[in-house]
Amino acid sequence: MSLHAELRGTGPRLVMVHGFTQTRRCWGPEVDALATDHELVLIDAPGHGRSADVVADLPTGAQLIIDQGADATYLGYSMGARFCLHAALSHPDRVRGLVLLGATAGIEDPIEREARHQQDLATAARIESEGLDAFLDGWLAQPLFAALPPERAFRAQRLENTVAGLQSSLEHAGTGSQAPSWHELHQLDMPALVLAGADDPKFSALAERLVAEIGVNATLARIEGAGHAAHLEQPERFLAAVQPWLADHAR
Numbered sequence: 001m002s003l004h005a006e007l008r009g010t011g012p013r014l015v016m017v018h019g020f021t022q023t024r025r026c027w028g029p030e031v032d033a034l035a036t037d038h039e040l041v042l043i044d045a046p047g048h049g050r051s052a053d054v055v056a057d058l059p060t061g062a063q064l065i066i067d068q069g070a071d072a073t074y075l076g077y078s079m080g081a082r083f084c085l086h087a088a089l090s091h092p093d094r095v096r097g098l099v100l101l102g103a104t105a106g107i108e109d110p111i112e113r114e115a116r117h118q119q120d121l122a123t124a125a126r127i128e129s130e131g132l133d134a135f136l137d138g139w140l141a142q143p144l145f146a147a148l149p150p151e152r153a154f155r156a157q158r159l160e161n162t163v164a165g166l167q168s169s170l171e172h173a174g175t176g177s178q179a180p181s182w183h184e185l186h187q188l189d190m191p192a193l194v195l196a197g198a199d200d201p202k203f204s205a206l207a208e209r210l211v212a213e214i215g216v217n218a219t220l221a222r223i224e225g226a227g228h229a230a231h232l233e234q235p236e237r238f239l240a241a242v243q244p245w246l247a248d249h250a251r
Helices: 029-032 060-071 079-090 110-130 132-140 163-173 182-187 201-214 233-250
Strands: 004-006 013-017 041-044 074-076 095-101 194-195 217-225
Touching: 013 079, 029 041, 041 060, 060 074, 060 079, 060 163, 060 194, 074 079, 074 110, 074 182, 074 233, 079 095, 079 163, 079 182, 079 194, 079 217, 095 233, 110 132, 132 163, 182 201, 194 201, 217 233
Parallel strands: 013 041, 013 074, 074 095, 095 194, 194 217
Antiparallel strands: 004 041
């Protein structure tokens, strides 16, 4: 079992893992910019794109991502950030640097976590009942993505996913199934950059806590004028935060 990936550019390796309902083709203009001085490994996460048939929970998916990316800096957005965080915790020798956008280390309260898991299962059932096309309309209409320009929503690319693949992703790797790892974050000693959109209060607060828990090797950056999908809403500001950090830390 392996994940599909595409390579772009030359230089220090940067593995990029997208968010839920996206694919490796849903990165914005930052891909061209980053490929000028990095070898990008653009991965289709488990249950997505050409990895739609791969069923994996977060630990298993993290292992598959490490198998594909090897020694590199890892950059993940939302679901992809959770995979990359697991990869860093389980394989600190392979993850040379860590960039997390819209990330969480899990829901600590077991009752809240189970409630989220049931919500994930309900969403998975809704994908089947509505069909992929209608589900994506509703998904992209959420307040979470209200500031996302239509041309950067990558709706056509998201339609390359499958109902079964997205269902398996929610059931096995949704936030409700994520074992909380806040107590482990102090073990991470690689350079880490934690980002959030300034207009995304939930994940801005989570970003602050991630940096505090990781320690002095972690840096916090907020992307002004952006919500959850900050890299797509404000790509220039995203690059302004990420590229200098990569220049200093990606090897």
